[in-house]
Amino acid sequence: MSATGLMDQRASRETNHGAGREATRLRASLRRLRTLVVREARATLRDAFTMIALVTVPLVALLAFGFVLSTEVRGLRIGIVDTSESAEGRRLVADLAAGGQFAPIPFATREAAERALVAGELGAVLVLPAGLARSFGGAARAVDPPVVQVLYDGAETILAGNAEAFLRGLVGQSGARLASRVLDGTGDGRVRDGPGEAGPGSVAVTTHALFNPRLEGVPFMVAGTFGFVLSFLTVLITAVAIVNERLSGTFDQLQLTPATNLEILLGKLLPLGAVFSLDVALMVLVAGFVLGVWPAGSVLLFFAVSTFYVATTLSLGLIFSATSATPAEAVQKTVLFSVPLVQLSGFAFPIPNMPTPVQWLAEIFPATHYIRFTRGLYLRGEGVLELWPELLVLGAFGVALVAVALRTLERRA
Amino acid sequence: MRARLAEFVNNVLAVAWREATVMRHDKAFLGTVTMQPVMMLLLFGFALSNEPANVPWAVLDRSQGEESRRLVQEIAATGYFLPPRAVAGYQEGRALLASGDATALVVIPRDFARRALRGAPDVQVLLDGAEPLTAARVGGYIAAVARSFDPSGRALAERTERGGAYAGLAARERAGPLELRGRFWFNPTLADAPFFLAALAGMLLTNICFSASGLGLVGERESGTYEATLSLPISPLEIVLGKLLPYVAMSYVVLAMATLGAGLVFGVWPRGSLFGLLVLTLPFVLASLSVGVLISALARTSAQAVFLTVFVILPSFVLSGVMFPYQLMPDGVREVGAILPLRWYQIGLRRLVLRGAELGDVWLPLLALTLLFAILLALIRWRMSPRLA
Numbered sequence: 001m002s003a004t005g006l007m008d009q010r011a012s013r014e015t016n017h018g019a020g021r022e023a024t025r026l027r028a029s030l031r032r033l034r035t036l037v038v039r040e041a042r043a044t045l046r047d048a049f050t051m052i053a054l055v056t057v058p059l060v061a062l063l064a065f066g067f068v069l070s071t072e073v074r075g076l077r078i079g080i081v082d083t084s085e086s087a088e089g090r091r092l093v094a095d096l097a098a099g100g101q102f103a104p105i106p107f108a109t110r111e112a113a114e115r116a117l118v119a120g121e122l123g124a125v126l127v128l129p130a131g132l133a134r135s136f137g138g139a140a141r142a143v144d145p146p147v148v149q150v151l152y153d154g155a156e157t158i159l160a161g162n163a164e165a166f167l168r169g170l171v172g173q174s175g176a177r178l179a180s181r182v183l184d185g186t187g188d189g190r191v192r193d194g195p196g197e198a199g200p201g202s203v204a205v206t207t208h209a210l211f212n213p214r215l216e217g218v219p220f221m222v223a224g225t226f227g228f229v230l231s232f233l234t235v236l237i238t239a240v241a242i243v244n245e246r247l248s249g250t251f252d253q254l255q256l257t258p259a260t261n262l263e264i265l266l267g268k269l270l271p272l273g274a275v276f277s278l279d280v281a282l283m284v285l286v287a288g289f290v291l292g293v294w295p296a297g298s299v300l301l302f303f304a305v306s307t308f309y310v311a312t313t314l315s316l317g318l319i320f321s322a323t324s325a326t327p328a329e330a331v332q333k334t335v336l337f338s339v340p341l342v343q344l345s346g347f348a349f350p351i352p353n354m355p356t357p358v359q360w361l362a363e364i365f366p367a368t369h370y371i372r373f374t375r376g377l378y379l380r381g382e383g384v385l386e387l388w389p390e391l392l393v394l395g396a397f398g399v400a401l402v403a404v405a406l407r408t409l410e411r412r413a
Numbered sequence: 414m415r416a417r418l419a420e421f422v423n424n425v426l427a428v429a430w431r432e433a434t435v436m437r438h439d440k441a442f443l444g445t446v447t448m449q450p451v452m453m454l455l456l457f458g459f460a461l462s463n464e465p466a467n468v469p470w471a472v473l474d475r476s477q478g479e480e481s482r483r484l485v486q487e488i489a490a491t492g493y494f495l496p497p498r499a500v501a502g503y504q505e506g507r508a509l510l511a512s513g514d515a516t517a518l519v520v521i522p523r524d525f526a527r528r529a530l531r532g533a534p535d536v537q538v539l540l541d542g543a544e545p546l547t548a549a550r551v552g553g554y555i556a557a558v559a560r561s562f563d564p565s566g567r568a569l570a571e572r573t574e575r576g577g578a579y580a581g582l583a584a585r586e587r588a589g590p591l592e593l594r595g596r597f598w599f600n601p602t603l604a605d606a607p608f609f610l611a612a613l614a615g616m617l618l619t620n621i622c623f624s625a626s627g628l629g630l631v632g633e634r635e636s637g638t639y640e641a642t643l644s645l646p647i648s649p650l651e652i653v654l655g656k657l658l659p660y661v662a663m664s665y666v667v668l669a670m671a672t673l674g675a676g677l678v679f680g681v682w683p684r685g686s687l688f689g690l691l692v693l694t695l696p697f698v699l700a701s702l703s704v705g706v707l708i709s710a711l712a713r714t715s716a717q718a719v720f721l722t723v724f725v726i727l728p729s730f731v732l733s734g735v736m737f738p739y740q741l742m743p744d745g746v747r748e749v750g751a752i753l754p755l756r757w758y759q760i761g762l763r764r765l766v767l768r769g770a771e772l773g774d775v776w777l778p779l780l781a782l783t784l785l786f787a788i789l790l791a792l793i794r795w796r797m798s799p800r801l802a
Contacts, residue, residue, distance in 0.1 A: 049717050057724060064749075068731055069546060070741035117598060119774040120764045123740075147594050154600030155767035157608035158463055159738045164597075165553035206535060207552045210510055212542025215549045236723065240716040329441065331719040335624075338723070343461055348736055350547050352467040358460040376513060379543035386512045 032259045036267025043241075044271055050237060058229045058279050059286055065225045066291050069217030073101040073166045076123040076159065079113035080104045084132035092128065092171070101166055117153055124163055125151040211296070211379050222293045223378035224347045226283060227371035230306065231313050231345070232338050234276055238268070238317025239330040246321070261409040265402070269314050276310040277303070296381030302374070305391065309370050312398040315405040316366075322408040346371050366397040424647040428655025436659055442625065450617055450667060454674045457609035464493075464605050465547045465554075471498040471515040473506050476525035484521065484536070488558050493551065506539070516541045517551050599684075599767045610681045611766040612735040612759045614671040614694070618664050619729050619755050622701035623708070624722045625660055635715060653793060657702045664698040665691075684769035693761045693775055696782035700754040703789035710796045729755045757781040 044050060078096065082089045096102045105122070107113035113125045127149040148171060152160040209215050245251040254264055280303065288294045295302055317334070324330035342348055344358065345367040351359055362368050373390045376382040384391065436442065474481050485497060498515065500506040509515035520537040528534040538555050540548040597603050633639040642652060668690070676682040683690055704725060712718035730736060732750035739750050750756050761778035764770035 049713075049720070053720060053724075060724075060728075064728055064732060064746060067743050067746050068737040070738070072741065074741060076740070118764075118768045118770055120760065120768060120770065149594050150596070152597045153768075154597035154603055155608070155611070155763045156738055156740075157600060157603055157605055159740060160597055160600075161463075161550060161603055162741075165549070168557070207538045207540060207556065209540040209542035209545075209548055209552070210507070212545055212548075215540070215542055215545040217545050220543065220545050236720065240719065244714070244716055331716075335723065342727070342730070343456055349461045349463065350465070350544065352469075353462045353465060353547075354460050375543055380511055380513065380541075382512065 029260070029263060032257075033263050033266055033270075036254075036259060036263060037270050040267055041271040041274075044275065050241070054233070054237070054275055054279060055282070057233055058225075058283050061229050062222060062225050062283055062286055063290070065221045065228070066218050066287075066293075067221075069221050070162075073159070073162045075103050076101060076163055077121065078102045078104050078163075078167075079107045079116055079122045079125040081107050081110045081113050081125065081127045083130045084128045086132055089128045089132050092132075093126075096126070096167075096170060099170065101170070102163075114151070117151060120153070120155070123153050123156065123159055124167065126167075127151070211381075218291055219293045219379050220375065222287045222291055223374040224371050226280070226306065226374045227345065227367050228342065228347055229279070229283070230276065230310055231341055231367040231370065232334075233279075234272070234310055234313040235317040235320065235337065236331075236334050238272060238314050239321040239324075239334050242268070242318060242321035243324060243326070243330045247326075255409075261406055265315075265318065265406060265409060268318065269311055272314055273307065273310050276314075277307050280306045280310075293378070295378045297377035297383055301384065302377055305370075305373060305394065308398055309366070309394060312366055312394070312401050315398075315401040318405040319401070319408050322405070340365060341367050344368070366394060366401075369393045369397070421651060424651040425655040425658065428642070428647070428652055429658035432656050433659040433662075436663070446621060446663065446667065449620060450613075450670045450674060453613060453617060454610075454671070454678065457613060458606050458675070458679045461609065462605040463546060464603070465550050466493060468494045468517065468547065468551055469498070469515050470494050470517040470519065470551075471500045471506050471509050473500050473503060473518060473520045475523040476521050478526040480526045480529045481521045484525075484559065484562055485519070487562060488519070488555055491554055491558060493554055510539060510541050513541065513543065516544055516547055517555065519555065599769075606679055607681045607767060608763075609735070610675040610679055611763045613675055614668050615697070615733075615755050615758045615762055616730065616735055617667050617671055618694075618698060618758075619701055620726060621667060622660060622664065622698060623705045623726050623729075624719075625702070625705060634709075649794065653706060653790075656706070657699065660702050661695070661698050664694065668694055681766070683766045685765040685774075686771045689765050689770070689772035689775055690762075692772060693758065693765065693779055693782070696779065696786050697754050697758040697761075700782055700786040700789055703786060703793060704754065706793050707789060707796065710793060729753045732756070733759055735759045751781075752785070754782060754785055757785070 080093055082093065093104050093106075097104050104126075107116070107125075110125075110127060113122070113127075116122045117125055129146050129148065132146050132148075150164075150167060152164060154160050212219055242251065245254075259267070284295070284299070284302075316337075320333045320337070321330045324333060340361075344351075344354075344362045345365050346362065347367070351362050351368070354362065369390045373387055373394065376387050376390070380386075472485050474485065488494065489497060497519075498509065500509065500518070503520070506515070506518040506520070510518055518539040520539065522528070522535060522537075525534050525536070536559055538552060540552050542548055600607050633642070643649075672683060672690075705722070708721045708725065709718050712721055728750075732742070732746065733739065733753050733755035734750065735755060739747055739756065742750065757778040761775040761782075764774055764778075768774075
């Protein structure tokens with residue numbers, strides 16, 4: 001049906017010569033483009049599977065990824081070997097349990113606790129020394145502080161790192177409280193918080209986190225998920241759609257019509273781009289209402305850049321599919337591209353932590369720059385003034401990829 | 414009865430032989446199978462880490478004294494930081510944080526030296542919350558350095574001798590009147606490489622198993638050879654098992670590659686029972702392949718199968734705990750992750766490879782994986798049986 005429409009246009013183009021040719025050509029081009037866009041939109045809307053994927057994947061990604069990164073400690077099972085058997089030891093354990101970060105589990109011997117650590121049942125083991133109570137007795141404190149041993153399960157690197165920081169703080173506070181209680185003789189366990197608690201000679205530190213006071217992982221991951229969905233879903237959907245069309249032969253038919261390559265390209269990009277822009281809006285709303293994460297910066301800028309970025313990645317999908325003979329090949333290219341996407345784009349692992357050559361590698365992914373942009377805008381509320389280098393790089397990528405997509409179409413024509 | 418069994422085994426082997434022949438000619442697939450382990454090994458061994466490095470930071474030193482310079486030097490000596498940027502004012506420092514050009518801003522008060530000698534100086538640290546993971550760790554490092562800071566300068570010589578590694582910081586830490594002595598078992602420097610490499614086999618096998626069987630089956634349905642197979646006098650169970658068998662064999666090859674690679678290149682050899690590793694891998698591979706088969710049974714075209722495959726692989730990586738600790742995920746999310754085979758396999762792998770556990774220590778993951786496989790097999794039979802009528 002669409003093909004006949006295009007044939008009519010060819011006829012009309014051929015009868016038009018002479019004055020106003022430019023204007024007529026432009027009008028014809030726009031008409032062809034409209035036909036292509038309608039065709040593409042119908043094909044997309046009719047495919048229930050694609051539509052479901054377009055709606056569910058972003059939302060599921062948002063909800064799943066939003067929660068995975070955490071800097072806190074919650075309910076970590078900690079084995080307690082209390083060789084002191086003292087009121088102070090019990091007090092220390094009660095303090096540990098009170099915050100909800102740790103779930104103390106008593107063990108009779110150190111061997112039993114170590115065994116449980118090997119079996120992965122515990123996140124850490126706290127060994128309270130026999131001399132714990134005695135050490136709090138006044139003068140003994142200055143001479144030699146009691147040594148509390150902690151064994152962490154280093155196999156869970158992230159957990160152990162988080163737990164270590166927490167435990168150090170907790171034991172320090174609890175110990176200070178115990179000491180002051182013994183020294184003051186008040187027994188109510190109240191101590192002042194803040195400087196001085198850590199003892200003479202050391203430096204007290206007051207910490208504030210800007211933009212995200214509780215250092216929650218949710219805003220960080222939500223902002224990154226935009227980059228993930230828009231980089232990956234777009235490429236995959238375009239690649240699969242076009243290869244399928246090539247297999248069924250309709251793509252070759254398209255290239256036989258008077259429609260130019262640019263028109264075919266735009267006809268593909270516009271409807272999908274519109275759908276993904278809707279996706280962006282949907283994600284912003286869900287992130288805001290469900291997860292409570294709203295962009296700190298300009299929403300308008302966010303939409304503008306996101307739409308442009310979608311055009312970039314859609315072109316990439318077009319290139320993948322145009323250069324592949326079978327759907328399997330296109331998909332393999334997409335998957336091969338997606339592995340570094342998750343791991344090197346800064347979505348999951350901070351780029352400064354990588355070795356320098358890998359950092360360079362990370363810079364050549366458009367997703368790296370888009371994720372940097374979304375995080376800057378979403379979390380720090382940055383605008384064009386701060387983000388212009390990223391925007392410049394994204395713009396360059398966009399122009400380059402659209403150009404390459406056009407070239408690949410031409411080569412096939 | 415015995416004749417039935419012999420026939421069953423025979424049929425399964427026949428299908429397996431056919432499938433292996435197909436596999437041997439699939440160059441793209443074989444390429445992926447060999448390239449992927451190398452790529453992932455390098456990525457996780459060298460490139461990816463949660464441990465902060467090259468952290469940009471700024472110092473607002475209002476005291477400009479010898480003591481404050483020594484504190485800055487001690488923080489820099491931990492090795493996590495780039496050289497500090499000195500800022501003249503609070504606003505300048507905040508601007509650096511706001512543009513992401515600094516992750517931490519250390520503010521040293523004017524009377525730092527005087528208060529340091531009297532015993533209670535107070536230092537303010539501002540962190541960039543837009544990088545929560547790095548910020549939390551960096552804040553901890555700075556606080557640890559500050560807490561053990563000795564204004565008289567005796568400690569510095571000792572600490573720089575030790576290289577200022579994190580392990581050194583953690584080893585002997587004064588925490589008020591108690592001395593806290595921490596030790597990281599299984600991974601003394603808390604490096605990320607062993608953490609990821611231990612689960613490398615799980616990631617590779619998830620990738621390969623999910624996509625391999627899925628693509629194969631749908632492709633066959635599209636080309637019509639699936640119907641031809643169905644017309645043979647064999648049961649769907651025999652077809653499924655026969656199709657899985659070559660992949661199981663290949664999975665063990667991949668397991669060997671991952672284990673040898675992590676051991677030879679990065680020195681991360683399994684510390685626990687090798688036998689346990691082999692036993693645990695079987696139900697995991699079977700369950701993962703069943704997921705692939707189920708996907709291909711659900712999808713109508715190979716494009717759909719690919720789509721489904723990719724979107725089962727990704728949550729597997731994210732929710733199973735290979736990259737982020739599943740223990741910290743909220744309740745609903747954690748339970749969803751429990752239906753992924755990779756969740757249980759990575760639990761078992763880390764026990765066997767890092768903690769040096771025996772087969773008996775991984776009975777729970779083993780049981781869970783076997784159960785998952787049984788459920789998936791039931792689902793596949795239910796889904797495929799109408800097509801045989």
